[in-house]
Amino acid sequence: MTATAEVRGRSRPRSSWRRRDAATGYLFVAPAVLGSVAFVMVPLIAVVWFSLHEWNVLAATFTFEGAANYERMLADPALRQSLIASAWFSAGILVLNISLALLLAVLLNQKLPGTTFFRVAFFSPVVVSLVAWTIVWGFLLQSDGGINALLASIGIDGPNWLRGSTTAMVSIVVVQVFKNVGLNMVLFLAALQGVPEEIQEAATLDGAGAWRRFRTITVPMISPTILLVSILTVVGSLETFALIDVMTQGGPGNSTTVLVYYLYRQAFQFNEFGYASAIAVLLFLIVLVLTLLQWQTRKRWVHHEN
Numbered sequence: 001m002t003a004t005a006e007v008r009g010r011s012r013p014r015s016s017w018r019r020r021d022a023a024t025g026y027l028f029v030a031p032a033v034l035g036s037v038a039f040v041m042v043p044l045i046a047v048v049w050f051s052l053h054e055w056n057v058l059a060a061t062f063t064f065e066g067a068a069n070y071e072r073m074l075a076d077p078a079l080r081q082s083l084i085a086s087a088w089f090s091a092g093i094l095v096l097n098i099s100l101a102l103l104l105a106v107l108l109n110q111k112l113p114g115t116t117f118f119r120v121a122f123f124s125p126v127v128v129s130l131v132a133w134t135i136v137w138g139f140l141l142q143s144d145g146g147i148n149a150l151l152a153s154i155g156i157d158g159p160n161w162l163r164g165s166t167t168a169m170v171s172i173v174v175v176q177v178f179k180n181v182g183l184n185m186v187l188f189l190a191a192l193q194g195v196p197e198e199i200q201e202a203a204t205l206d207g208a209g210a211w212r213r214f215r216t217i218t219v220p221m222i223s224p225t226i227l228l229v230s231i232l233t234v235v236g237s238l239e240t241f242a243l244i245d246v247m248t249q250g251g252p253g254n255s256t257t258v259l260v261y262y263l264y265r266q267a268f269q270f271n272e273f274g275y276a277s278a279i280a281v282l283l284f285l286i287v288l289v290l291t292l293l294q295w296q297t298r299k300r301w302v303h304h305e306n
Contacts, residue, residue, distance in 0.1 A: 044284070050277035058271050069278035079279070081254055082262035085169070089258050090237040092173040097233050098226065101181045105188030106214070119189070123182035130179065134246040137175045138162070141247075165255035168248050172256055176243055180236070184229045191225035192218065220303040227302050231294050238287055259283055 051070070054063045073079055104122055108115050125133060140146040141161040148158030161171045195218055203213050219226070241260050244250060250257035250265070257265070260283060267276035 047277045047280050047284075050274055051281050053274045055274040055277075056271050057273060065274065069275045072275060073278060073282065078254065078257075079259075079262065082257050082259045085254075085256060086238060086258040086260075088169060089173060089240070089256075090234055092169075093176055093237040094230065094233050096173065096177045097181055097184055098229055100177065101184035101229065102188050102226075104181065104185045105192055106218075108185070109189055109192045119185075122185055125179050126182045128179075130242050131246060133179055134175065134243050137171075138247050141171050141175075162248055163252055165252055168252060168256050172243060172247055175247070176237070176240060179243075180233075184233070187225055187229055188222065191222035195221045223302045227294065227298050231291055234290055234294070235287055238283065238290075259286075 052064060052066060054061060054065045054068070108119050108122075142148075143158075143160040143163070147161065151158040159167050161167045199217055199221075200213055203217055208216070238258075239260055240258065241264065244256055244258060244261050245264075248256045250261050259279065263276050263279040263283065266272045266279060
């Protein structure tokens, strides 16, 4: 009886300590949870609710329409065109960004003079204001801008980059890639410096060349970083707005009107906030599905040490 009472007496302080520890943990987590609820969940629920209504701010109308906005999306050719533009834009940025960032990281991971300067030079656009960066490139890509002046000096008649449907898309892809490639380069550099040199040296002794070592050792070992960069690049490209608004305003002929810019037009140019909310739901679902697809395929090609 006495022994049982002693055990119970000892367990109470420990149980009380655990409760206090749990309460402290909840207090630390609470700001993040409340922030997520206030700035993510509540707006998401509100957008879904707005998408079920016809909402015109100027006319002060807010009428429940059910799935009418979603049915309208199925028959909207301009929406389909914006989806195609978004696909080209995201695919171009994904391929060029990862390829160029990985190439730069491999080159600047070498112990050569001047690598620090070039690392800073390629990363510097990341910290430049996006609007300022876009305005400068807009001047360079004009018909009488710096790019065509450079081409004219070697006897090439440059196009009007921002006035052709194909060249405009290529231009905004290149400008966006050069803006963000430095950040991905740094991520790849960190991953490359985590590859053990002993493995590379062992492969060299076995007769593996540089390309084979890169393909069979380096790429698998940095594959988690490649997955991270891929997800961030796709999500970021689908949310690109300011660059397009400053450089092309979705033109020419809606050729650079990606989905997020089409959403903006419906909301703030045509005051169709209900329809814009339905497009926002579609954009969220596209981002979610693409992210989950990339995450699910990681088991096939992403290498983990354990």
